[in-house]
Amino acid sequence: MITCADKPWLANYDTGVPPTLDYHRLSLPQMFQNSVGRHPRNTALIYQGHHITYAELQVLVRTFAITLTTLGVKKGDVVGIWLPNTVPAVVAYYAALTMGAVVLMCNPHSSNQEMLQQMNDADARLLITQDILAERAIGLRRETHIQTIIHASLEDYLPSPLKWIFPLVAKKQGLSVKVPEHEGVYSWSVAMDLKGTPIPEPVIHPDEVAVYLSAGGPSGRTRGALLTHANLTTMVQMYEAWLQLDKEKERVLASPPIFRTLGMSAAMNLPIHMGWSTVLVPTPNPEKILEAIRKFKPTMYMGGLEDNALPKTDITTSKPLPPSAPCLPAKRFHRFKELTGISIIEGYSVTETTPQTHLPPFKGLKKAGSIGIPFPDTEVRIMDIETGTRELGVGEQGEMWFRGPQISFGHLEGSNEDSPGNQEKWLKSGDIAWMDEDGYFYVVGRKKSLTLTSAGHIAPKKMAS
Numbered sequence: 098m099i100t101c102a103d104k105p106w107l108a109n110y111d112t113g114v115p116p117t118l119d120y121h122r123l124s125l126p127q128m129f130q131n132s133v134g135r136h137p138r139n140t141a142l143i144y145q146g147h148h149i150t151y152a153e154l155q156v157l158v159r160t161f162a163i164t165l166t167t168l169g170v171k172k173g174d175v176v177g178i179w180l181p182n183t184v185p186a187v188v189a190y191y192a193a194l195t196m197g198a199v200v201l202m203c204n205p206h207s208s209n210q211e212m213l214q215q216m217n218d219a220d221a222r223l224l225i226t227q228d229i230l231a232e233r234a235i236g237l238r239r240e241t242h243i244q245t246i247i248h249a250s251l252e253d254y255l256p257s258p259l260k261w262i263f264p265l266v267a268k269k270q271g272l273s274v275k276v277p278e279h280e281g282v283y284s285w286s287v288a289m290d291l292k293g294t295p296i297p298e299p300v301i302h303p304d305e306v307a308v309y310l311s312a313g314g315p316s317g318r319t320r321g322a323l324l325t326h327a328n329l330t331t332m333v334q335m336y337e338a339w340l341q342l343d344k345e346k347e348r349v350l351a352s353p354p355i356f357r358t359l360g361m362s363a364a365m366n367l368p369i370h371m372g373w374s375t376v377l378v379p380t381p382n383p384e385k386i387l388e389a390i391r392k393f394k395p396t397m398y399m400g401g402l403e404d405n406a407l408p409k410t411d412i413t414t415s416k417p418l419p420p421s422a423p424c425l426p427a428k429r430f431h432r433f434k435e436l437t438g439i440s441i442i443e444g445y446s447v448t449e450t451t452p453q454t455h456l457p458p459f460k461g462l463k464k465a466g467s468i469g470i471p472f473p474d475t476e477v478r479i480m481d482i483e484t485g486t487r488e489l490g491v492g493e494q495g496e497m498w499f500r501g502p503q504i505s506f507g508h509l510e511g512s513n514e515d516s517p518g519n520q521e522k523w524l525k526s527g528d529i530a531w532m533d534e535d536g537y538f539y540v541v542g543r544k545k546s547l548t549l550t551s552a553g554h555i556a557p558k559k560m561a562s
Contacts, residue, residue: 105491106470106536111458113341118473120334120502124301124326126195128333128370129158136372139346143376143393144184147256151372154188160289161192167293168223168245172197175219175309177243179203179212179226179234181379182355185249185285187365189225190355194307194326197299201309201321202356209233211311211319216241218321218509219309225249228284231276238281248276249285251379303327309509310358312448321509324358328451331502332362333370335472340459347373350395352385358452373397444468445540449505449524455538467537468530475501478523479532482544485525496544497530498523 107116123131132141137152149157170176176193178200180186193200201219203212205227216224216237223245226234231248238244250273252263267273276282283291307329309321336342349368353360368375376393378385389395445455445468454477457469471477479495481487489495500523530540 104471104476104536105532105534109458109461109470109535109537111341111460114338114458114473116473118334118338120331122303122327123330124194124303124305125307125329125366126191126298126301128330128366129191129195130155132369132372139372140374141369142184142187143348143374144254145256145259146392147184147254148374149184149254154191157184157188157289158191158195159295161188162195162298163293163295164247164288164291165192165196165198165223166296167291168288170196170198170223172299173199174223175199175201175221177201177203177216177219177221177224177226178356179205179207179224179230180249180356181205181227182351182360182364182377183227183249183251183379184254184377185225186355187375187377189247190365194301195298197301197305199306199309202311202361204311204354204356205230207311209237212237213240214319215309215311215321216243223247227251228276229271229274231274231282235279235282244281246279246282247285247288248282253285301326303330308361310361310448312508322358322448322505323507323509324451324505328503328505329362329366330370332451332453333367335453335474335503336363336367337371339456339472342371347371347397348393348395349373349375349397350378350389350393351375352378352389358448358450359446362452445538447526450499450501451503451505454499454501454503457537462535464533464537467533467539469538470536471538472501472503475499475503477532477538479530480525482529489531491534492531494529494531494541497526497528497538497540499526500524 133151133155139151140148141151141154142149176198178186178189190200201221203215220242222242224234224243225247228248228250234246252260252273255263303326305326306323307326308324310324311319312322349364351364353364355361355365365375376389376395378389444453446452454475455469455471457463478498479489480498481489481495504524527544528540529542529544530538532538
């Protein structure tokens, strides 16, 4: 039996949050279909005012799955998605997974060299991107195995008034370009009209890899973390239990990019799992986020906001979801609450943890500067820096290690890095942290940033609680 002596953070769990969960072992397509079955008429996506129901999203996903099959994508193939938060990004993600493909999520701000590395490490054959990136994507075909490119536009799925206005401003602002014709290159609208014969959807085991996602490596070279269907569906069930969510209609502002694991899990997969609406923000700067809050009035949002317009923006009806960055300064922590009446939830997020291991209790004590306490079924150790063989006690700084069902089991072979671990092995975070007597954790720096002296490693000064 797990006790608070073993895990002091358990004493600070909100009432009703158990130390261990009874998970539904699901693939992401199963999770999506379950929500379609429960909430077909609920709005799934809101893009610049255009509403798409779960039933309509299912049609789009199935249509694009046929497109992928027509273009030769088979189970186990890798489909790259190089898009911001748009409808095609969500549709392509679930369609590729439905066909049993592995999704490679790419940052639209990645350099050509970074994209070459990611495409070749993953051996991607098809890439879905934005029209303004299409020429770069076409150039990648010379040095990769990419054969087919599909380019979407910010104009896709705009409601009528904006759809008429968009061409007038897009070219001037660099929001859209005309892509020259090339063999094997299709616009999103043409790709969605490709005629093919539906095939039976393949059986997908929850332990199969769903997503490759670029993560930093100890050597400085990025590496592709392998995230399974079970990793990702387990994470959303952890969020559901931790935040004690229900099936009421909520509207989530998806400002963090879904090409990163935090946005993917908390801003896309979680609301779809719950049957909620997701407001897609393709350009997540403070101005656009606040504009979306004022216009669409989300009941949940994620990510910090710091802008001159914040006092003029009513977010008091919103509830915060997990943020992307831990350890905000205490001054900002308290200032945000003064302006909005809402406490910021600080957490811990890395790609290989799909993405989180810690959050403060949703209703309970929150400590400024702390990443919170570990999720159910998540084991955390602070290990000595020199040898990694001795577990440290309260108040002692060392490297933070994790183990749990949301932890990635490895990296792509081409990355030449050690695998991070799985439920039997420990993921070494590379972060230096310490735990207080209540089981709250504090990150103070990176292991690679330490200075080696004759007296051993000197870590950054411990962060005050």
